[in-house]
Amino acid sequence: MNPCKFTASLLIVGSLCACNQEPKTKIAAEAPKKYETAVSLQGAVSDNNGLIKSGKIKAKTEKGELLAETTLEKSARFQLTIPAGTTLPVILSFSPIEVKAGEGEMLSVAVQPSISKYDINPLTTAIAKRAKDLGGYTLRNITRAAEEAVHVPDANKTSTGFRGDPTTQYGGWH
Secondary structure, three states: OOOHHHHHHHHHHHHHHHHHHHOOOOOOOOOOEEEEOEEEEEEEEEEEEEEEOEEEEEEOOOOOOOOEEEEEEOOOOEHHHHHHHEEEOOOEEEEEEOOOOOOOOOOEOOOOOOOOOOOOOOHHHHHHHHHOOOOOHHHHHHHHHHHHHHHOOOOOOOOOOOOOOOOHHOOOOO
């Protein structure tokens, strides 16, 4: 082999291998999501006993700044207008007017600007608290908390909830 070709081949192979080092790339932090225009968030409040028709709903920033509030009177449905330019997440909290044993504040967290319906109930409260424990109110943490909160039996995790021997589903393994 020609020494020039041999040297050129070594240089090419050496530059391709680069001592098994992969280029380091930084993952850019996702820009905070905002409501570009004023938005109306709406939903219903319930507990394990049904709809709750009295209490106070507040919408706050993650720093605790009050954005909007309303009072439920003879209706479980609420609607709050969130100002344009508000950075997400927005924490919706429900406080009963008269606190009974076992009752207290319930939460729901808005993390997507395209969603405007947010019910407030014990499940949304558990999801919000778990997301906070996971590191904060991000879409990733809310999604993970929601997945952990919903308990699906192992027997129901096959395609479309099939219950039975998966080797016979659709005529056997495919």
